[in-house]
Amino acid sequence: MKNYNIQFDKNGRLRHFLTIEGLKRQLLVDILDTAESFSGVTAQSIKKVPLLRGETVVNLFFEPSTRTRTTFELAAKRLSADVLNINVTASATTKGETLLDTLHNLQAMHCDMFVVRHDRGGAAHFIAQHVAPHISVINAGDGRHAHPTQAMLDMFTIRRHKKEFAKLNVAIVGDILHSRVARSQIHALTTLGVNEVRVIGPETLIPCEVETLGVHVYHDLREGLRDVDVIIMLRLQHERMKGALLPSEHEYFRLYGLTEEKLAYAKPDVIVMHPGPINRGVEIDSSVADGPRSVILEQVTHGIAVRMAIMSMVLSGSASIPLSTKVNSEGEII
Numbered sequence: 001m002k003n004y005n006i007q008f009d010k011n012g013r014l015r016h017f018l019t020i021e022g023l024k025r026q027l028l029v030d031i032l033d034t035a036e037s038f039s040g041v042t043a044q045s046i047k048k049v050p051l052l053r054g055e056t057v058v059n060l061f062f063e064p065s066t067r068t069r070t071t072f073e074l075a076a077k078r079l080s081a082d083v084l085n086i087n088v089t090a091s092a093t094t095k096g097e098t099l100l101d102t103l104h105n106l107q108a109m110h111c112d113m114f115v116v117r118h119d120r121g122g123a124a125h126f127i128a129q130h131v132a133p134h135i136s137v138i139n140a141g142d143g144r145h146a147h148p149t150q151a152m153l154d155m156f157t158i159r160r161h162k163k164e165f166a167k168l169n170v171a172i173v174g175d176i177l178h179s180r181v182a183r184s185q186i187h188a189l190t191t192l193g194v195n196e197v198r199v200i201g202p203e204t205l206i207p208c209e210v211e212t213l214g215v216h217v218y219h220d221l222r223e224g225l226r227d228v229d230v231i232i233m234l235r236l237q238h239e240r241m242k243g244a245l246l247p248s249e250h251e252y253f254r255l256y257g258l259t260e261e262k263l264a265y266a267k268p269d270v271i272v273m274h275p276g277p278i279n280r281g282v283e284i285d286s287s288v289a290d291g292p293r294s295v296i297l298e299q300v301t302h303g304i305a306v307r308m309a310i311m312s313m314v315l316s317g318s319a320s321i322p323l324s325t326k327v328n329s330e331g332e333i334i
């Protein structure tokens with residue numbers, strides 16, 4: 001079929017969530033609005049809604065994770081789904097079982113959703129192409145390619161502070177080359193219509209084709225930060241670097257580390273973001289990471305509501321629940 005996108009079923013319903021590239025602005029706004037409706041669930045005495053009762057979600061992480069895995073688990077539990085966390089290092093993959101055989105075995109247990117993190121770009125798409133028709137796949141980060149739920153929780157955090165995307169100048173700073181987060185953020189920011197996206201970093205860490213995505217490239221941090229509304233700092237992804245791309249971490253911090261002195265080039269009400277894990281004294285100074293402009297821990301909190309929104313949209317087709325949603329002692333919506 002022309003324009004067929006594996007993320008949608010034949011009726012145009014979102015079935016998998018693999019990448020932000022190619023998604024329409026309205027769908028991103030629907031996800032943000034749905035997440036807004038779920039953010040109140042955490043404040044309820046019973047932090048649960050029964051939308052995914054009876055569904056089974058499998059967290060399948062082939063790479064380490066703290067934030068993404070735990071917030072997916074919390075999100076699924078708050079939607080009343082059953083959750084399996086597969087410990088890949090203790091699974092039969094270590095005995096030579098292929099990825100597809102592992103998936104087919106989990107499928108035979110009547111699971112409904114795979115949340116997948118893998119070090120190979122394209123792994124989540126590959127899995128989505130091979131699962132049974134009733135199963136949904138969510139990409140929790142694949143190689144350097146994409147981390148779409150991270151980008152959506154970042155957009156949610158920005159919207160909480162800044163309201164109108166069209167007026168914003170956003171700087172993404174650091175190791176753009178190896179960052180699946182940056183790639184997904186660029187697609188989300190440009191789709192939501194921000195005024196300007198800047199990427200800032202040394203030449204060795206900026207992909208040469210990045211300007212085709214509609215961003216402006218800066219190699220001088222102070223110049224790039226001038227008058228921005230949002231700064232997103234990135235970690236150096238040493239595990240994906242082949243060879244020495246930097247003189248030293250000390251030199252990197254001198255040129256690209258975010259300090260209070262460099263922060264002063266941005267707008268006074270700038271927000272500072274980071275997907276985590278942060279490396280203090282490498283890409284960001286502690287006084288900024290823990291300072292009044294930082295929203296880094298808010299991003300983590302919003303990850304739960306945003307992941308609830310995406311999981312419920314792909315599994316149940318439900319767009320949103322009312323902001324006033326309350327549940328009774330049985331965890332049922334009243």
Ligand code: CP
Binds near residue numbers: 277
């Ligand atoms: N931001 C992020 O993906 O963090 P984790 O690696 O801890 O999941």
